[in-house]
Amino acid sequence: MKNSSWTIFRLSLIVSLLAASAPLARADVIMDWNAKADAIATEKQILPAPHSRVLSMMHVAMFEAVNAIDRRYAPYKLALSADRSTSREAAAAVAAHDVLLSLYPDLKPELDAALTSSLVPIADGESKIAGIGLGKEAAMQIIALRENDGSAALETYRPLTTAGAYVPTTVPLFSIAGATTPWVMTSGSQYRPGPPPALGSELWTRDVNEIREVGSRTSVIRTPEQTTVGRFWFFVGARTYNPIVRQAATAKGMDLVDCARLYALTSIAGNDAFVAVFDAKYHYNFWRPITAIRNADLTSNAATPRDASWLPLGDTPMHPEYPCAHCITSAAISTVLQTIVGDFGEFSVTSPTAPGVTRKWTRLQDYSDEVSNARIWAGFHYRFSTEIGKEMGRKIGALTVATQLRGVEAMAEPRR
Structure with a gap:
């Protein structure tokens, strides 16, 4: 020793x-x-x-x-x-x-x-x-x-139907993403969560009714700010968090090596978050609110009535609902940043889906929580899905920092 x-x-x-x-x-x-x-x-x-x-x-x-x-x-x-x-x-x-x-x-x-x-x-x-x-x-x-990481595999999603019956013909996105090789995790299913709640459960009833009210395009209870935030986070992918990484590196005055490490860690954590969430999404193939609410009579749950013309605030993303992808990525990035640099003062993001709007925070946790709430206010995700997504993201972020690109102490440890 x-x-x-x-x-x-x-x-x-x-x-x-x-x-x-x-x-x-x-x-x-x-x-x-x-x-x-x-x-x-x-x-x-x-x-x-x-x-x-x-x-x-x-x-x-x-x-x-x-x-x-x-x-x-x-x-x-x-x-x-x-x-x-x-x-x-x-x-x-x-x-x-x-x-x-x-x-x-x-x-x-x-x-x-x-x-x-x-x-x-x-x-x-x-x-x-x-x-x-x-x-x-x-x-x-x-x-x-990365030549054989599975990213070039052919998409083979099979739409659920019966012979001769029409179904929407747009092929869902990212159906092979969960099978690609992660950078940090052992497999895309390493943090696969348990199934979504049963359709007769108290949790399902609470969350589907919440999104029916607050996520509707014609909602009378969603505030103007919530509507703005919901639209702001129609913006997707790494371009939503790269500006935050830049601001963190700048605030801490990082040199080239530390900056390179921070971007590498956030990038691989963000990539693995995508792998994990799409593994789970296509494993469970759980219905989106627009599908669930328009077909609520199929659940035999009297507490969740059908709304035949319900629409969300925006156009629903073309992939299964559970868990929330925005939530897992924002939580993974926040966890990496919190561990490496901590809260670093005020930071902000703009969005092409909400021109003229700038969102600002002083705590990384507040940023992550806003992203999750935005997906509820947009009518895209149930609250339980956002919470599960954040939990998965925190695990991936923590794993990334704990095992990758570590300091000199890692080089002194015996190989196992």
């Missing part, structure tokens, strides 16, 4: 001294390429699940590249090593560029121009050349690592 403690102390001291003697590397390159990836997703209308995969690959590659120089944290999977004189900015930029290029080869001119902008300020020389080579190696290995 004494030898292990002394080893950890020496590693910590060495890393601290080396970090103090190294030239400060700016974290802007991490944020710039994150913004670039988000801009591409907006332009190409990339759906949340594939965009989350892109971000995870890019940010893990960037982290592995810069961490190979500083050796401040345990790597994700790669065994890279580089001289401390290697340019961190060059390594990060090339890693990001090469990952994005592998996924968006049609954008080569645009990505090459962005890479040039990242590399021009870096002085020419051996440091820059080494950084470029390191970034290429990190990207190549991460691309290979």
Whole structure:
């Protein structure tokens, strides 16, 4: 035990001294390429699940590249090593560029121009050349690592019907997402929850009646602010939380390595949240409020009457209800941020689905809770589904921080 403690102390001291003697590397390159990836997703209308995969690959590659120089944290999977004189900015930029290029080869001119902008300020020389080579190696290995992660599997969702009977013909989204390889979890079902409540239960009766009243398009009890918040969170995917990660890193004055780590952790936690929630959604295939309320007579529950023309505030997302995807991702991201940086002052988000509106918070918990309430006010999710989603997200966030990209103490622990 004494030898292990002394080893950890020496590693910590060495890393601290080396970090103090190294030239400060700016974290802007991490944020710039994150913004670039988000801009591409907006332009190409990339759906949340594939965009989350892109971000995870890019940010893990960037982290592995810069961490190979500083050796401040345990790597994700790669065994890279580089001289401390290697340019961190060059390594990060090339890693990001090469990952994005592998996924968006049609954008080569645009990505090459962005890479040039990242590399021009870096002085020419051996440091820059080494950084470029390191970034290429990190990207190549991460691309290979995720080549067979299941994301290219054919969608085979089978609509429930009887022979000859019409059903809506839009194919639900993300039916294969739950079977893709997670970054942190052992499988998509690791945190699969128990089933939704029975349709005759007190919990079901309470929550379906709540959403019938407050989530209706013509609700008379939903407040104007709740309506605004409900519409605000029609916005989906990583573009809803990446601005928060940026604000956290900026508030804490993170250097390039710590910023790369924060973005990598939030990206893989967000990706695994998608995997977990869609595993559960398609396992249970539970009905959305619009379906349940218009077919309430099928449940033989006299306390939940049918409303033949009920509509939610917005258009219901095209995948099963249980659990809430917004809720799991916001809770996973909040948990990672709370553990790594804590509450960091006021932060804010804007949304293309609520032009002119800016939502602000001072506590990460309040942000996560607002997201969950918004899905109820929008008429998309029952309250029990939001609570289960948040619980799953907290578990995934905690697992991510506890097991991935840890500090020098992780490198001193014996391999198991």
